[in-house]
Amino acid sequence: MxxxxxxxxxxxxxxxxxxxxxxxxxxxxxxxxxxxxxxxxxxxxxxxxxxxxxxxxxxxxxxxxxxxxxxxxxxxxxxxxxxxxxxxxxxxxxxxxxxxxxxxxxxxxxxxxxxxxxxxxxxxxxxxRPNPLYQKVKDLIDSGELGELRRSNWIITNWYRSQSYYNSGGWRATWKGEGGGVLLNQDPHQLDLWQWLVGMPVRLRAFCQFGKHRQIEVEDDVTAYAEYANGATGVFITTVAETPGTNRLEIVGSRGKVVVEEGRLRFWRLRESETDFNARWQNGFGEPECWEVTIPTEPECSxxxxxxxxxxxxxxxxxxxxxxGLEGIRGLTLSNAMHLSTWTDDWVELPIDEQRYFQLLQERIASSVEKNMASRTLDASGSW
Incomplete structure (x- = not known):
């Protein structure tokens, strides 16, 4: 062989x-x-x-x-x-x-x-991406089971990193050595999955906190809000300084809701779409009949x-x-947009202004502080 x-x-x-x-x-x-x-x-x-x-x-x-x-x-x-x-x-x-x-x-x-x-x-x-939980979520979306997407929320705060982690390498958590913090190091998987599942937004507003909880130059706490072409919205929240952390993805469509949390997928399916129910219902209080459906998935593997x-x-x-590799640009576009939105204190439309981003990044690299410390290899087994 x-x-x-x-x-x-x-x-x-x-x-x-x-x-x-x-x-x-x-x-x-x-x-x-x-x-x-x-x-x-x-x-x-x-x-x-x-x-x-x-x-x-x-x-x-x-x-x-x-x-x-x-x-x-x-x-x-x-x-x-x-x-x-x-x-x-x-x-x-x-x-x-x-x-x-x-x-x-x-x-x-x-x-x-x-x-x-x-x-x-x-x-x-x-x-x-091969994780059966996210594979099944994508299947539910692509097959139309969720209907038209309305909202997505991802709280991903189980990236706890101590100061000693950042002190394990001179390149870590600097604009010159790493080019970003939690968005560039820990969150690329979630940013990739987010766009893979619900698509790319048309504009985004983000609030990045730089060195808020750790002695680092780059972002360690982020809240971002995204808007999509069909009117859907999304929120992405992440940090390296919360414990116990949360990893909860919630996606809502016109025909139901899916939640991935603690290694489990939950799916609530509406008997009829919210759009159809709203058009016919005349009795004030009321909502579509909803069932929580058991979705079989293979054991989680990442x-x-x-x-x-x-x-x-x-x-x-x-x-x-x-x-x-062609898709490596999409999640990175989201993290670049979050930085750019914070740096300019404004909305960023996608695709982003790459030249503007590069210019502002270079300004931060120019003032980046050299970290003189011995590099240490840490045990990353079990890491994503």
Missing amino acids: KKIRFGIIGVGNIGTVHARYLLAGTVQEAVLAAVCDNNPDKHPAIRRLVGEEMRLFSDAREMLESGLIDAVIVATPHYDHPGLSMMAMRLGIHTLCEKPAGVYTAQVQEMNACARECNVVFSMMYNQ EHYVITRNFTAAILHDEPLIAP
Whole structure:
């Protein structure tokens, strides 16, 4: 059986997760063939992880040109994602990029153009898309079971991060090193799922708090309000400083409501649409008959290896990608819009003004403070 030979660029928190499942043979048609990290201080720990026989590089280009790999997982800090991904693509290496694809949308446009020109498979590590709970929600929406969408609310506050987490790397939570906070680091999965399920809004107003709860430059608390072409609305609330946190997605349509919370999906179905009921009802108080319907779903699964397995199958068997690189721009557009709305204290219409966003981001990068601290690899097992 042919196996895709993988390399990993960046063996930090999440790169270590990828290395472990590849070394364990969890993806049957894939094998870890090489790893790369440009921090020599981490090499002894990486060597203990991958063994003495694994090729360990300090230079990404050297690994990409080594002939040892067919595909690469880019798991470095955010600003490096576009450049390293496109370097790999131009060398004919299939590319699986950790979230987010980049820091600003113009970068991702360039990445997708490069993937097309180089004729390589390009996918995003959106490992929440295969989750059976969200797969079923999408099925309910796409099949018309919810009717016309009216409202969505996502409260995602179970991203608790202590100050010691931010102190584990000089690049973390700075405009220069990361380009954002909770929206860029923790929430790309939810922002991707939000637009994947209910579509992209036409305009958005956001309130980002920068360094409100932690000694960081970037946002650690966000509330955003979105409006859609059909009149629907959405609210997205997130922070890294609440515990116990909440992860609750609620979507309401003209024919019912779906809620995903605590690993469970609940669906309330109206016997007739709210629109039809409202048109015929003449008795004042009253509402459509409603049933809570049990929806069978497979056990919840959001493991990273599911995306890697799909990516591998796309290379070998032309299997459709769960998270095509082409779609990496949409969730990032939402986070860029939230920043831009806060920076300008105004509504932002989508698609956003990419040049304006880039200009304001550069202003913040210019005043970004260098953090002098030793980098530490933390245990990210169980992380999204």
